[in-house]
Amino acid sequence: MKTIDEFTMPYGVVDKIDAFGYLEELKKNPDAPRKHGKILLVTSDTPLKASRGEGKTTATIALIDALRERGIDAAAVLRQPSMGITAAGSKGGASGGGKSSLEHPELADWGLCGEMAAIENAQNLLASFAEKAVDDGLIDTVLVPRVSEVPSRMLRATVVDRGKANVPERTVLTPASELMQIVVLSRSMEEISERVGNMIAGTKDGKAVLFREFVDLWRITNILTDAVKPVKTQTQQGSPVYLHCGPFGNVSLGIPSLVSVEMACSLHDVVVVEAGYGADAGAQKWLDIACREYGAQWPSFAVIVTRATTWRDDPALQWRYPFHVKHLENLDIPTFPLINLWDGEDGEIPELREEAKELGFRTPIIGNLFRDGGEGIADQLDPLIDAIENHPMPSAVHSHKGMSLVENLRWTAEKAYGVPRERVIFKDGFTDSLLSAARLCKSAGFDITELALLAVKSPATMTDDDTAPADERTVTLKKVEPHTGAGVVQVNLTTSLTTPMPKIV
């Protein structure tokens, strides 16, 4: 008979790393030996729909397996998949696939070590304290949303204390919560505590009331003790992978925690950072939020993943993939196309290579990553390895702090979505929403132009209608919501539905 030991395992079959502690130790020992890894940003084409991935995680895993096969010390930093959306049927997991999978993918897909759940509990505790503040007369309107990892359309608008105070509230997805943004962007527990204190709980007579005014912040940070620690696991081929926070680039940041990337950069020569959904979401946020406003390292190179069908099947959308490649190249980031083949598509390779050449791309990396893993692409990596060895470390980039929000939006629409400033349209009510957000910030002691712009949009579109001719595409600005704790201001864009709380299927 098997003994109890055979049924016993260290929890999670993964390690947890006190990244805050380690980064503090690095800071205290500036002369200690360490690596200064370069960042390879993996992002993707804009997907045809939210539920259809291009294979960013699969490609990230294949890439580090292949780079390590080529003798390079590469590691990956992934975002934690959202279990709730997977369970509800809105999206698959995000732990790779086939030969390009994580070890124990089911663990990554189904809640990891409770990190997302802890963040959910902490944000919901803040909502509970806001409700108590209503009871106590400290606020008259609750602004902080409750959160849920599992979606339901009916949670978008709710009422609590039914039959008595009837307080209106709303619920957003846990990965899209301000607290998740805070955990992704903060570099110490003290910074988290400071930022949570700066979150707006609600208003009293129209003026913002911050959580620091009435909540003991240790209650929140204690819940987060373990959630702030990145997970370390590995691919099925044994390559090192760090997982931590941050999915959903459409409605939130879509990037892993800054500390997990910084820690990885001190331990490995190349750190592959996954940012999604497409380049217009996750990559835009890594560049313009993480790097410009939060001191993250600018990518030294990028890989943009697409599927042959995503890139080419819809003539009206064929402009998007080359747009993304050129956009990153224009930022002086050597950008490698990666085409993730499905079964039966091997025959298309010559045509894909030809088309890439015509478009002036670097030589694309092409493979069936599910079937062949990193092995299938290892011999195509010479140009990437050349860039790794020879491209200089990037320098720091300019912040947009102080730029007006509308100006920042116009800049982003032009650079990231290819829509010039004159075709950025204000929806009815946008100006009011902007003014009222600016007033709310001011009443809390914040200047809205000091907050980083965070675009909230459909993951599957960059403009109001991506199928329109280039000179007719527009971007409509809809609504503004400041997150003074996280230091971002969310702006809903385009006429497409966003999914802060999708239907379940």
Next chain:
Amino acid sequence: MKTIDEFTMPYGVVDKIDAFGYLEELKKNPDAPRKHGKILLVTSDTPLKASRGEGKTTATIALIDALRERGIDAAAVLRQPSMGITAAGSKGGASGGGKSSLEHPELADWGLCGEMAAIENAQNLLASFAEKAVDDGLIDTVLVPRVSEVPSRMLRATVVDRGKANVPERTVLTPASELMQIVVLSRSMEEISERVGNMIAGTKDGKAVLFREFVDLWRITNILTDAVKPVKTQTQQGSPVYLHCGPFGNVSLGIPSLVSVEMACSLHDVVVVEAGYGADAGAQKWLDIACREYGAQWPSFAVIVTRATTWRDDPALQWRYPFHVKHLENLDIPTFPLINLWDGEDGEIPELREEAKELGFRTPIIGNLFRDGGEGIADQLDPLIDAIENHPMPSAVHSHKGMSLVENLRWTAEKAYGVPRERVIFKDGFTDSLLSAARLCKSAGFDITELALLAVKSPATMTDDDTAPADERTVTLKKVEPHTGAGVVQVNLTTSLTTPMPKIV
């Protein structure tokens, strides 16, 4: 400088055990060597208020440390503390104290390995599917509650889809959810799946609709994959401790999972099981629900913990402690009083011993467990060790299935609370609530008399007024709520406030 390894640890610094797998293995190998441990039930006096513990966890830890010091292979099975209530300020942690503490008590107190959070997500996903069923016209009324580990009074009654369908809902504490009850009582993932399928989602034209009718149950069981595995940790002295599920004996079961106890019994000679709040809550539920209806092992002996002040300071409540001791002794369970001293109370020992003698108690175990740990009581354990060595294994007990609910309630009131049947009072509306619950069960294919009675009451009272003279004490029956999945029927008792969703403080 410290290396990254010094900041890295297996997650949770604890082990997780696949108890389902191990128990299955035991069943397949009936002749393999194993232990057949006896159960020592640790429960307590009825606390003066919910936020004031008598020290059950502290006593449990001290007891196993002391028993092991005396050469006995003892282990403890504890319930997972509710992080949410602790964070909200309604109650302290539950990981022992001082010298009688768990290793890494902060881990136990602040979410353990995400078990509670996973159960919360799974039950909330069920609620989301119930909302979808409203959308789809499958049900017209949602009965399954949402759950939250962090409390807020305002969540007791809510509305979802505000401004559109305006669906009334309610939220209960995660530890009090039907899904938590199912995880505590089930012995395999198949049983969990079967029981989740039998949960009532809501009604359509007054008739119950079960989740099995419209939810793919793998969505729920996948979320629970890790949550069903008990945690193994140890006391600061190195004694083995299993932690799994089940706090809040007042509003739910208040006992750890059955599989964690069964697993421990196959590995150790004495298994100390913690059940709370008081003997009238957790112990009553271990005996009358776990043992009578779910095949758990009847305790071979019991320890009832009290504080000198709880037992003696309020003359009107002094009857409760002796009542509990005699009640368990009457059930043929050798019951040892344990008095958990606070600082400055050592001088009271002679008087406490005298009083115990007068009341006909067994010789009490007395110690300052926080200060002295198991060492302080090890030399007082001769009578307990004598019972461990000589008391025969208990035989199975009778089920109450088929007994009418009211009869069962009268029986419980008499045995567990000392109130005779004629003083069990029906509150206005109770009969209607009972009839409608019975009809609801019947429409779902269940007989309400086949469900185990689960009393829901204040943790701090056994009757409508515990300070009334013995011959005037009453128990009022208020409301009935069947949990057909868990196989229990909850009945709210006494006029005291229950706390399915307390205020935060």
